[in-house]
Amino acid sequence: MYDYQGNVAIVTGAARGIGRAIAKRLAAEGCHVALWDNNSEALDLTFGDLSAAGGAVSRAVIDVTDLASVRAGVADVIKSWGRVDILVNNAGTGQVASIIDDRPEDFDFTMRLNVSGTFNCCHAVVPTMVENKSGRIINISSWFGKVGRPSSLAYNASKFAILGMTQSMGLDLAAHGIRVNAVCPGAIANTHMRKVADEQLVAKGLPTAAERAHTIPLGRLGEPEDIANVVAFLLSDQASYMTGQGINVTGGLWMN
Numbered sequence: 243m244y245d246y247q248g249n250v251a252i253v254t255g256a257a258r259g260i261g262r263a264i265a266k267r268l269a270a271e272g273c274h275v276a277l278w279d280n281n282s283e284a285l286d287l288t289f290g291d292l293s294a295a296g297g298a299v300s301r302a303v304i305d306v307t308d309l310a311s312v313r314a315g316v317a318d319v320i321k322s323w324g325r326v327d328i329l330v331n332n333a334g335t336g337q338v339a340s341i342i343d344d345r346p347e348d349f350d351f352t353m354r355l356n357v358s359g360t361f362n363c364c365h366a367v368v369p370t371m372v373e374n375k376s377g378r379i380i381n382i383s384s385w386f387g388k389v390g391r392p393s394s395l396a397y398n399a400s401k402f403a404i405l406g407m408t409q410s411m412g413l414d415l416a417a418h419g420i421r422v423n424a425v426c427p428g429a430i431a432n433t434h435m436r437k438v439a440d441e442q443l444v445a446k447g448l449p450t451a452a453e454r455a456h457t458i459p460l461g462r463l464g465e466p467e468d469i470a471n472v473v474a475f476l477l478s479d480q481a482s483y484m485t486g487q488g489i490n491v492t493g494g495l496w497m498n
Contacts, residue, residue: 243410244474244475244477244478245271245272246271246272246273247271248272248300248321249268249272249273249274249327249328249437250251250274250276250319250324250327250328251265251273251274251275251276251284251326251327251328251329251330252275252276252278252315252319252326252328252329252359252363253265253268253275253276253277253330253332254275254278254279254304254306254314254330254331254332254333254359254363254369255278255308255332255333255334256278256279256280256282256285256288256332257277257279257284257285257287257288258281258288258433258434259409259430259432259433259434259435259436259466260332260382260427260433260466260469260470261279261290261330261332261333261465262288262428262466263276263284263333263467263470264332264466264469264473265288265292265299265404265478266292266297266470267467267470267473267474268330268473268474268477269292269295269297269298269299270388271294271298271336271389271474272298273328273341274299274300274323275292275297275298275299275300276299276300276301276302276319276323277289277292277299277300277301277302278303278304278306278315278333279300279303279333280304280305280306280308280333282303282305282398283302284302285303286301286302288301290429295383299431300319300322301317302315304332304458306359306362306424306455307329307353307354307355307359307362308362308363308467309362309366312362312363312365312366313366313440314476315366315427316363316367318338318399319440320370322363324467325370326367326370326371326492327374327376327377327378328377328378328379328477329364329377329378329380330365330379330380330382331359331360331363331364331379331380331381331382332358333355333359333469334359334382334400334411334435335351335352335435336352336354336356336394336396336397336435336439337352337396337397337438337439338393338439338442338443338446338448339350339392339393339394339395339396340392340393340395340404341395343454344394344395344396345431347389347495348396349395349399350394352388352396352397352399352400353396353399353403354399355408356397356403356404357361357400357403357404360381360404360407360463361407364379364407364411368411368415368420371380371415371418371419371420372415372418372420375414375418375419375421376420376477377418377419377420377421378420378422378477379411379420379421379422379423379472380423380424380425380476380477381404381405381407381408381416381422381423381424381425382404382424382425383401383404383405383408383424383425383426383451383488384401384426384427385428385450385490385492385495386396386398386401387401387402387405387407387424387488388428388488388490388496388498389496389498390428393446393448396423401426402449403438405424405426405450405488408422408423408424408488409485411486412485412486412487413486415485418475419420420472421481421482421484422485423476423481423484423485423486423487423488423489423492424439424487424488424489425469425472425473425476425488425489426465426488426489426490426491426492427468427469427492428458428463428464428470428490428491428492428493428495428496429451429455429458429463429464429492429493429495430463430464430465430466430468431451431463431464431465432465432466434464436451439451442453451463457495458492458493458494458495459493459494460491460493460494461493463493464491464492466494468491471490472489475477476489
């Protein structure tokens with residue numbers, strides 16, 4: 243267990259899946275967690291659950307593709323809690339599509355949410371971290387950010403971009419006491435994105451993630467908590483000599 247008592251964290255895409263697991267873990271570690279999501283109904287459920295469990299949490303309906311909304315959200319967190327110590331850029335989307343069948347509007351949306359959304363949140367949060375001479379940023383990429391995969395054009399492109407942003411920011415912000423790392427999940431069960439992706443795979447006559455689980459060396463799909471555990475470590479002082487890294491959490495499916 244890590245002690246983040248008194249730290250203030252923003253977690254995007256916090257209503258479900260990986261984001262919810264990360265927010266739950268950070269709240270259990272003593273953080274005040276600002277839960278951001280654009281799904282108000284799901285966000286209310288997560289806020290209620292974490293509050294009932296004793297977590298210090300707040301909620302805001304934020305569209306990370308809207309820089310004005312992000313800036314206002316950051317200002318509200320600072321007004322209420324005085325600082326932002328941690329930013330977890332988890333909000334994301336994807337679709338099963340290749341250059342043959344990917345629609346321009348779907349490609350654009352994936353890039354806006356995954357890449358521009360990450361940029362917007364960092365752009366709004368970094369100045370207060372620079373002022374405080376400390377901060378930790380975690381970007382959720384994917385093993386698809388390490389290697390090209392079929393029928394994943396927009397998702398591949400966006401997750402490669404997030405790793406590039408992580409490395410660049412790691413270099414630019416190190417002198418300001420800010421560490422920036424990425425986590426690269428493999429196939430993770432019990433997330434909304436997994437559900438949608440599996441539906442699209444079935445529609446194309448392709449195997450679901452569960453049907454491919456036998457190809458994973460550890461023999462199972464990951465769980466959101468597997469990602470939350472690695473995020474908690476990367477945010478801790480035990481990872482104080484790590485920045486600019488993209489850490490695989492894939493059950494051995496990808497090792498580079």
